[in-house]
Each structure stands twice: as structure tokens, then as C-alpha cells.
Amino acid sequence: MDTSAAGSGAVAERGEEYLTLDALCEIAKLLTGASDPIACMPAVFGVLGAFMGLRHGALALLQEGAQAETVRNARHVNPYVIAATASGVPAAGAEARAIPAQVARHVFRNGVSLVSCDILEEFGAEALPPGLGDSRQALVAVPIRDQANSPFVLGVLCAYRSLKDNGARYLDTDLRVLNMVAAVLEQSIRFRRLVARDRDRIVQEAREAIRVAAEATAGPPVEAPAEALEGVIGSSPAIQRVIGQIRKVAGTHTPVLLRGESGTGKEVFARALHALSERRDKAFIKVNCAALSQSLLESELFGHEKGSFTGAVQQKKGRFEMAEGGTLFLDEIGEISLEFQAKLLRILQEGEFERVGGTRTLRVDVRLVTATNKDLERAVANGTFRADLYFRICVVPIVLPPLRDRKEDIGLLAQGLLERFNKRNGMKKKLHPSAVAALAQCNFPGNVRELENCIARVAALSPETVIHADDLACHHDHCLSADLWRLQTGTASPVGGLAQGPLELPVLGSRPPAAAPSAPPPPPAVPSAPLDGEAAEREALIEAMERAGWVQAKAARLRGMTPRQIGYALKKYNIRVEKF
Ligand SMILES: Nc1ncnc2c1ncn2[C@@H]1O[C@H](COP(=O)(O)OP(=O)(O)OP(=O)(O)O)[C@@H](O)[C@H]1O
Incomplete structure (x- = not known):
């Protein structure tokens, strides 16, 4: 008996096992770490190729919403798309043939894997994807189900193996590995679809709330003109309706989100709301979230303990504490970072916070009024604004109409x-x-x-x-x-x-x-001479400052500058910053 040969065979097999395990580890890392599992499929196919010699991997997915039809008519397979291939090229032209149609239909319809030991012989030359030439190939295709043990097939994952060098002996392992990849994919795809559906629902609900609020603002005139509000000028039906809404919510503790273009009076209405509420004898505290960096905003809102950072020479109360019993107005709430959104959420959910550098948990009774001119629903949809925070602050949205x-x-x-x-x-x-x-x-x-x-x-x-x-x-x-x-x-x-x-x-x-x-x-x-560069820059600065009501931070944003840059530019062009 040739023990040495048997020994090297065992080592070779062990080596293959390790490679398979390595491949699975790499693939699990790729799929579980990615926010979009489909987008990382070319990399997954790359791993299958490099570690296991599987080629021309492809993923077909049923088009969304096609499932019910599939169930009703098992003979019919709904349209599917080639969602990813090893080359990463979007499914078009030749890529559309990345999975032989007969194979895809078989797996979608029957919900079971298919292993073809010779694709050319069984399905003919047209079943070979472009680029494989005439070489003899085996193919493994596995279903991706809606849920484990579910009959509904969401997609088909397949890859080819060359039959050269006795390649057929790997087909069992290939099938097992592709089934494992399909199981991880199942989870990721299902999760991604759930998140997408949730997001769509959130955005739709939010848009509906805004539409209702906007309709209330633009609807038929109110019967009797509402009594004037402190600091508010205007008698148009639109503004009277806003006044009516402010009066209604003033008697509650509900968070209000004031929406409208810049300069429509969001702060004016926030102050009027406070003046009408039973908190009127307590403080109205305003913070412009866009004007402060994240760390300054944190210490401004939550306060800090002495020595918590360089320059914290003494303990300082934050705006939340200063607004105790009263109203905190957070202007430009749409500008805060995701990290700060998480911190704000905690205080809104639990009413508790700690000063920066402090360990004592503090509680406050504050009515929150926020304002933005940003499309917060879009921000929620594209993941830059937390949906849970959105729902906390947008309990009553009030839309301020533009002056035009x-x-x-x-x-x-x-x-x-x-x-x-x-x-x-x-x-x-x-x-x-x-x-x-x-x-x-x-x-x-x-x-x-x-x-x-x-x-x-x-x-x-x-x-x-x-x-x-x-x-x-x-x-x-x-x-x-x-x-x-x-x-x-x-x-x-x-x-x-x-x-x-x-x-x-x-x-x-x-x-x-x-x-x-x-x-x-x-x-x-x-004179008709055009403005030179410096003069034009100066005029543009002045225009931005005027539009921003001479608030430097706002003007900086209009000009795409940092507050420090605009400060420097104002100095450079000798523009004195004063309010009329
Ligand atoms: N209805 C109103 N009656 C009287 N003054 C108003 C009214 N609306 C706005 N103003 C005045 O217009 C200026 C801008 O108003 P305000 O700062 O409240 O707007 P805003 O919507 O908060 O702007 P931004 O989004 O840029 O912060 C203020 O000086 C305010 O006094």
C-alpha cells in the first residue's frame, strides 16, 4: 500500500476543506458586514473563484412584488433579473444569460437545487454563459428562499465548475457551500427588504402628515379671524390658520416641529407658542443647532462639569437645564449629526441626561419645539436622520407658508x-x-x-x-x-x-x-462695467449676509463656507456686521 500517496491525498483533502472553510468565513464577513448584500455579490463570487475554483457565479432575483403571482400559478415563473454576476456588470445583454433560463425556471418553480454534471450535454450550448467557450462545465444552482423551509423562492444562486482534472468530484462540496451562502443571503435580503419597506412606510406616513398639515394651512378661510399672537403680524387666511394651530397645541406639552422656508417666522411662532402656553412664566431658550460644532452643541445643551475639557474652568448648566419648566427651541434641527441625534433621542425618550464629563443623571421638564427648512423625510429615507428621532420631534408638524x-x-x-x-x-x-x-x-x-x-x-x-x-x-x-x-x-x-x-x-x-x-x-x-472678481465676491458675501438676516453661520452655509472662513472674508472685504 502506498501510504505516502494516501497521506498526501489526505493532506490535499484537508487543504481543500480548509480552503472551503476559509471561503465560507470570507463570504460570511462580506455578507454580514455589508449594508447592501447584493452589491457585495461580485466580491462573494470572487472568493468562490479564488478559494474553490467556481467560475461565472451569478445571482437571479425575482422582481419585488412578484411572489404572490408565483404562488398562485406554480407553472408560471415571474420575471426575474440577474442582480449580480462575478464581473459585477449590471445585468444587460449577454449578462442576462448569466444563468441558463431553463435552470433558473427549474429552481424558481420547484424550489430545489439543481446540479448539472455536464451543462453542454444536458442543456445545449446556449446554456453556457459567454466567455466559457466550449470547455465542459458542470453547474450548481440553489434556491434562495423567502424564509427557511418556505416554498417561496426569492432567487437563484449559481456557479460553474470546469470538468477538467476530475472537477466533478467537488460538486457535492460546491452544492453544500452554495446552499450555505444562499442561507446567509436569504437573511440579508429579507432584512434589507424589511428595512426598505419600513423606510418607505415611514416616508409615506411622514409625507401624509405634512400634506395634512399643509392642507390645513392652505384650506378654506377660517370663519373668524384668530386673535393676534404676540409678535406675529399677518391677517391672511394662511397665517390665521397657522395661528389657530399654534393656539390649539399651546395648551399641550406635545413636541411641535415648525417647518417652512428660511425667514417665514419659525422662531416668531415658537416664541408665540411659548407665550401662549402655561410655561410662559418660565424660560424660552433658543439654540441654533447649525451654528455650533457637535462638541460645542453637546456642552451647550447638556452643560459640562468643571475640568471636563480644556477651557471648562467651571461647571456650566446646559440649555436643557436652563429651560426647566419652560420651552427649548431647537432651530435647524435637520443639521445635527447622527451621533448627536442618538444623544438627543435619549433625553427625549427618557427625560434624562448627564452633563459633559459628569456622572450624575439629571432630569428636566422641558417642552421641545424644533424647526427646520430641510426635507426631513428625505433625510430619514437616505439614512442621514434617525427615524425614531423624527417621530419624537414631529408629533405636530406646523407648516409656515412662504410670503409669496x-x-x-x-x-x-x-x-x-x-x-x-x-x-x-x-x-x-x-x-x-x-x-x-x-x-x-x-x-x-x-x-x-x-x-x-x-x-x-x-x-x-x-x-x-x-x-x-x-x-x-x-x-x-x-x-x-x-x-x-x-x-x-x-x-x-x-x-x-x-x-x-x-x-x-x-x-x-x-x-x-x-x-x-x-x-x-x-x-x-x-456704470455698465462688469464686476471684477473681488467686487463680485464682496457683493456675493453681502447678498448672502442679507439673505441670512446678518447671521454669519447661516450666511456661511449659503456660501458653502465655514463660519471661520466667512468671518475672515467679512474682515477682508471690510464688511461691518450690524443689524439695522
Ligand atoms: N409673522 C411675522 N410677524 C412679524 N415678524 C415676522 C413674522 N414672520 C417673521 N418675522 C420677522 O422676520 C424675521 C425672520 O423670522 P424668523 O427668524 O422667525 O424666521 P425663521 O423661519 O426662523 O428663519 P430661519 O429658518 O432662517 O431661522 C425676524 O426678524 C422676525 O421678527
């Missing part, structure tokens, strides 16, 4: 904002009806904030006590807002376009201040 959809408010707002300006600056400016009529034509892409800036600018610069239409920048083609609107919508603005030459903007630091209204400069003649 309630132009009837412009007159009242313009008057009210001018009064505010007069009070702050000790002036007695008035609006002539011609000015009100001109303002009422504007689309105000920056909403009430932009109207407020427009009023402050004209009030500061107009020569007379009475402001006429002719005093408005738009009447001299100096209105950036008009151009912004034109760029956003691709239409000509009803109040004129951007001037051809350098724009004379009434920005503090670049024009005489409001303290000298008696001698304002007349609108300058506009």
Missing part, C-alpha cells in the same frame, strides 16, 4: 416692521401707499426676513419722512432679491432685474448710516 403665497400680508407686515424700526431708531418714517403697492408685487424669496431688511434699508436711506415707491431699491434695478428670484425660477421678476454694473447696496459700512437720513445719497449712476 400670502402676499396680502405684505402691507400689514411692512407697516408693522417699519414701526419696529422707528421704535428702535427713534424715527417716525411712514410708508406711502405707492411703496406698499410696489412691495406687494415682490416675491421675497427670503420671506419676512427679507421684507424686514428691505424696510430697514429704505427707512434708513430715504430722504423724506414718507417713503415712496421710488425710494425702493427695486425701482432702480438695485434689488438683489429680484435677481435671486429670477435665477431661482428662471422668470423675469415683476419688479425688475439685477443692475448691469456694480451694485450700490445700502449695507452698513459701505453706505452712510441711518443716523443721517436728512442727506442720503441719491441713487448713483450705474
